[in-house]
Amino acid sequence: MRAARFHGRGDIRVDQIDEPVCEEGQVKIRPAFVGICGSDLHEYLAGPIVVPTTPHALTGGQLPVTLGHEFSGTIEEVGQGVIGLKVGDRVAVKPNLSDGNCSSCAFGRPNCCRNLGFIGFSSNAGGLSDYVVVPAKHAISLPDTFPLDIGALVEPLTVAWHAVDRSPVQTAKTALVVGGGPIGLAVVQVLKARGVKTIIVAEVSDQRCVYAQTLGATHVFNPLTENVVANVRSLTGHAGADISFECSGVQAGFDTAMNGIRVRGTTVIVSLWEKKPVIDAFDVVSYEKHVLGAAICEDGDFEAVIDAIASGKINPEPMITSKIRMEEVEEKGFKALISERDKHVKILIDIEA
Ligand SMILES: [Zn+2]
Incomplete structure (x- = not known):
């Protein structure tokens, strides 16, 4: 399958990598739309910063990593023991990973984990790919009618x-x-x-x-x-x-x-x-x-934002300033956000386009 991977400063390539296997407690997602974030640009221009250059404590992953931590998609496969999610469900993905046993996690603040990792930064699990496998609790359900492009805006x-x-x-x-x-x-x-x-x-x-x-x-x-x-x-x-x-x-x-x-x-x-x-x-x-x-988000924030969008209290659609294909991610994505900063807010990659 295709995956847009960060190989180092100024170096993003669409590579062919093995399709991930969905194991117990996980779901396999077909990403639909993926946003490019300021932290992605930071890595591209000055990295690797957050991207691990030695095996990550939680994921074991290191350069090159698959990018894409702001994304929506559809569930393709559900692993053993997963409840509350089924094939075909629309989801947004909560990207931050925590170890569950450091002092921050013990204090109830996994968003400040001492071993913080990210889906889309710390391994080959990232939204900028044809398939991604994530722990089921990181796949947050979207209402059936929720537009998938808007779903990619939930994380920011x-x-x-x-x-x-x-x-x-x-x-x-x-x-x-x-x-x-x-x-x-x-x-x-x-x-x-x-x-x-x-x-x-x-x-x-x-x-x-x-x-x-x-x-x-x-x-x-x-x-x-x-x-x-x-x-x-x-x-x-x-x-x-x-x-x-x-x-x-x-x-x-x-x-x-x-x-x-x-x-x-x-x-x-x-x-x-x-x-x-x-x-x-x-x-x-x-x-x-x-x-x-304020660092990242807490439990319940995804659900609160999804509710606010579904009920019309937030309409983030004007934030989407461009939609591009995966193969265009470097030229029309990263480079456009750098050289035409004023013109763009969110550039979304349409994975299936
Ligand atoms: Zn922790």
Whole structure:
């Protein structure tokens, strides 16, 4: 079968590999649509970072690995002992793997596992292939009528759902989202679904500002031409936003997220960092601010996002900016996301096209 594999920095190939065997407790999936994520680009440009170069503690896998951790598909085969799933079911895949016995897992936080692995990063199990076998609990059922292309957007939305859950969203009237890339735009949609009235986005790309408005932002400011913090203050009676989300991964964005919140406001860091940002501890002390991290997602987040989409509270369809074939993954996928960053939010690979 075909599998799009990462062989090292700047090197992705569609290889022929053996079809995986479905064993006890597993399901075999025929992937339908697969999204390319910022972390995939990170590996392509600067990796291997998360991709193992020695056998992974959980999967035993190492370079080359099959990519694709944001995906939907249809169940092709059900292993012995699996209950609640049957051939033909539509599923979205929860990609993060945990060892179940490290200190984080013992604390009930498998998303922070010390031996974290990923379907689509840590072995030859990845969505960018004709078939993939995953542990059954990682295949989350989609309603029968749920579009499979939208199914590939569930994973990035769970990251946003978890980030919003980490904040005191129940009492927040105003939220600031810094960075309008795929994760920032996912956070905007979740904030809207969770009832936040004023959603302010700071984003440098005009095209992405338009996407932010389409997906639910009430105010959009370009930090290259506007003073975002001053604008947030004027919208909030000089107080600042109740909560902010750092989705840019750059120091200036982090500063905006921190300076844009009120006394005892909360900043949630969702972005990944190449350079360690500087934090103004004096500002944190003086205004009793909270700074939190949010990693991947928790149990229940997939179901919550699927419900929110099925009930119409979230419509992420405008995030899909292109659909391509597996053979085009490097040229029209990775390279397009790098050279035409502003034009794209999510590029989906249509596996059967
Ligand atoms: Zn663990």
